[in-house]
Amino acid sequence: MIKIDYRDPRPIYEQVVDGIEELALRGALPADTQIPSVRQLAVELSINPNTIQRAYGELERRGVIYAAKGRGNFISDNTETLRTRRLDEIGTQIGTLAGQARALGASEAQLQGWLKEKGENRA
Structure with missing residues (x-):
């Protein structure tokens, strides 16, 4: 709906x-x-x-x-094509956000931790 x-x-x-x-x-x-x-x-x-x-x-x-x-x-x-396009868009957004976080001093460990934490919270 x-x-x-x-x-x-x-x-x-x-x-x-x-x-x-x-x-x-x-x-x-x-x-x-x-x-x-x-x-x-x-x-x-x-x-x-x-x-x-x-x-x-x-x-x-x-x-x-x-x-x-x-x-x-x-x-x-053609849902596979649509899914691939959507995932590419999400990847671009994640890259942009990661760049912004790095510019503010976030470490790779922090970035990976956030991804893991947020992924587990979505279940």
């Missing part, structure tokens, strides 16, 4: 994009699963259909969904 957080600084369409992409990556929406129509999802989330249309356009551009003319939108089967 996609949840919209009105306190989130990201636009609503980005939250929809991230929500559907996350469900696809986790396998909650397997390949070739039909997703709700623009109208259905707009009613379900109580948001403007144009917002959903924009989100679906972005999802199609990213390769998360594909449109079948006259049938609707479906989850694509």
